[in-house]
Amino acid sequence: MKIKQRKGFTVTEVMVTLIIIGIATAAILYSYTRFIAGSAVDAAARDIKGTLDLARNFAIAVNSTHRVTFQLHDPNPGTSGVGNRQSFWIDRYALDTAGNPFWQKQVTDPRWVPDSVLITDVSDSTATYEYIEFYPDGTAQAKIIHLIGRNDNQSIATNFYSIEVYPSTAISKIYAHQKK
Numbered sequence: 001m002k003i004k005q006r007k008g009f010t011v012t013e014v015m016v017t018l019i020i021i022g023i024a025t026a027a028i029l030y031s032y033t034r035f036i037a038g039s040a041v042d043a044a045a046r047d048i049k050g051t052l053d054l055a056r057n058f059a060i061a062v063n064s065t066h067r068v069t070f071q072l073h074d075p076n077p078g079t080s081g082v083g084n085r086q087s088f089w090i091d092r093y094a095l096d097t098a099g100n101p102f103w104q105k106q107v108t109d110p111r112w113v114p115d116s117v118l119i120t121d122v123s124d125s126t127a128t129y130e131y132i133e134f135y136p137d138g139t140a141q142a143k144i145i146h147l148i149g150r151n152d153n154q155s156i157a158t159n160f161y162s163i164e165v166y167p168s169t170a171i172s173k174i175y176a177h178q179k180k
Contacts (some may be wrong), residue, residue: 085112085113120154122146147161
């Protein structure tokens, strides 16, 4: 008697294979989206740190106080056309022709924080604008900036990146995956 050889797959085998492929695909997509979100926060933290370092260098080189201004909230919601995007730039402390001090606005062009990233606060402030001043003697205000992915859970400290500015040296440091 000849045994009939089977050709093809059963419906059960096909369904199990599709389920396994679906689970693997979902896991890969989830990991990839988390990686991309984390990369955006990391890139934003590095961009802010670079601007802080530049302000420190300007203050020392030009012998004039500089500050990094953070716009944390839209001051005119609905009118500016930028929505709830956050930005930061460098201002310079200067004197006008009569010798009166003023802040020379936007020595550097504004840098936009990516839409997927949120600066939650600068040293626990909720103001629209926050500032970190850098002085010609190489010192600065002590501040901490907290960043997180816009869709991340803010109750989990490891979702944050912190950037700390040390007052005695005006050097800034990024602390990944921790809220200081």
